């Protein structure tokens with residue numbers, strides 16, 4: 001056991017950080033930009049990353065990656081959030097949509113989609129949740145019925161982030177209504193512009209474009225849009241969602257906000273107040289705990305293991321870190337924190353959605369409890 | 378000791394509930410959210426019906442005022458009912474009470490609730506307080522997610538001195554008012570969440586049937602109940618330093634817990650504009666930072682209890 005980064009990793013971080021500091025000298029959140037502008041700027045930015053081999057460094061070389069160890073992916077994730085996550089929704093392409101296609105795609109799907117994702121010229125959205133299938137994702141009812149060389153899709157997806165600007169939807173649909181509900185689900189890689197797909201905004205208190213509903217009415221797609229074998233979509237998605245859980249370095253973004261809040265306190269000579277000290281310290285420690293738990297996930301990935309349990313534990317710690325930093329932000333900034341886009345306000349959105357977006361907190365707890373306490377009551 | 382309402386109190390609250398049911402509520406809160414500003418109409422209506430002056434009435438007193446403050450918050454009233462019905466009567470002579478009044482403390486920075494909409498501002502400056510009319514200060518609106526119109530205030534005139542010790546008195550009543558507003562607002566958020574959980578089926582059963590979630594709802598419920606009763610008792614006793622600050626401490630704790638629990642338990646729908654939750658939940662963030670928030674309430678409690 002040791003806790004040193006290799007020279008290569010340190011050099012990678014330094015070079016990446018210098019580049020990002022140069023391109024984005026002033027911190028702002030790309031997610032706060034209006035959707036169209038966000039799409040445009042993010043697309044332009046990931047192309048810069050792609051040119052430098054920094055978009056998909058962990059992917060195999062044959063698919064446009066540089067086969068770097070998962071640690072590079074971690075460094076990338078940390079530096080991205082430290083610079084406002086300029087990849088926006090595209091972290092998803094890199095972290096789990098691409099890997100899903102690597103895992104289960106046909107040669108044609110790989111050639112087309114992986115090339116585009118690794119070049120950074122495509123936006124995706126994730127069509128999982130439905131009005132009656134949130135935590136209970138396997139209860140989804142959108143159907144895809146085989147008709148010759150095509151599937152006909154009908155149903156409704158909800159909460160779909162970025163659907164208004166995405167070109168493709170990574171869609172889960174039911175292809176078999178019999179048997180265990182998990183066993184009748186398939187994945188489809190669907191162009192959002194296909195006739196019969198209607199995307200609507202859902203207004204919310206979150207960043208613009210956070211939520212949409214997507215209606216599918218007799219949407220015909222070629223069978224070649226299906227990813228992986230029919231009815232096996234759920235297990236593919238399950239495997240890859242570990243990546244979704246670790247894909248955004250939430251602890252690092254929260255720690256960044258905490259640093260800004262500490263500076264705010266220092267500017268007001270508050271750093272020798274014991275209550276301020278305790279508040280900052282416990283929030284910092286929460287971020288550090290989450291950091292080490294995600295490092296355990298990357299370590300397991302490096303050793304070729306399937307980091308399920310450690311990914312759940314990390315996610316749990318990351319949600320806590322987000323919330324504790326939010327609490328610290330409002331405790332310390334008081335009414336100043338209420339202003340739109342104050343550090344406290346920015347952290348609030350991440351903290352209040354942390355346990356819901358990307359699968360709920362309680363689902364992680366349930367999964368962990370099953371493993372740690374056993375399934376018997 | 379008698380912890381049920383007297384017939385007179387019940388009658389006042391029933392009538393006030395009817396008035397609030399008509400004039401406040403989610404639809405009105407949503408209307409005001411898009412229009413900006415505060416609910417002058419509601420404040421006038423409550424004033425004309427006498428609800429804002431019950432603290433001065435010998436029979437009703439501040440206890441009824443705190444019940445009305447709580448009730449108004451529960452109905453999502455967007456008006457300074459607590460400031461007007463609990464704080465102002467404690468420091469301003471009855472015949473000079475402005476209709477629309479709000480409070481700021483010079484000890485704390487940050488934007489002030491309802492400052493731009495008020496006719497008058499009670500400014501706490503250490504032990505004393507001064508009353509400024511709207512002509513004596515300017516405001517700059519502050520954009521916020523957290524449910525109330527906020528503005529930064531710049532004082533210009535000198536205001537009217539409200540007497541020695543008026544700052545301390547106002548501050549104690551302010552804490553009671555905040556605690557009551559939190560109790561009502563948090564209750565609205567939690568009630569809606571319980572309703573949602575009873576109807577929302579996942580994994581073949583309603584969320585309300587899951588024990589892991591039930592316990593969290595109940596813990597939140599108990600925090601809110603505690604704060605509510607503490608605000609009531611403090612008001613009844615005339616807002617003593619200790620019990621008014623302990624009510625505020627309990628309420629701020631309840632507010633923080635409620636805000637995060639109701640959103641977690643409601644899932645994505647809780648964040649949408651079409652659903653009512655954010656109309657109450659987000660206000661809790663403002664209420665918990667007001668009057669110096671937890672740090673100031675805690676200091677006051679420790680000083681009130683153990684001396685400092």
Ligand SMILES: Cc1cc2nc3c(=O)[nH]c(=O)nc-3n(C[C@H](O)[C@H](O)[C@H](O)COP(=O)(O)OP(=O)(O)OC[C@H]3O[C@@H](n4cnc5c(N)ncnc54)[C@H](O)[C@@H]3O)c2cc1C
Pocket residue numbers: 125126127128129130133134135136158159160161162206210353356357358359360361362363366577579580584587589590641642643644645646
């Ligand atoms: C910012 C944001 C972006 C999102 N983007 C997308 C997207 O792009 N695509 C997409 O498909 N979805 C997206 N979602 C939706 C998200 O995946 C769902 O909200 C999530 O899966 C929870 O579902 P729900 O909201 O229906 O909550 P519900 O399933 O109704 O759950 C409500 C609460 O009950 C708890 N609960 C439910 N069942 C149990 C149980 N058995 N034991 C204990 N607790 C339980 C949950 O954990 C939760 O706390 C997004 C959500 C957010 C907030």
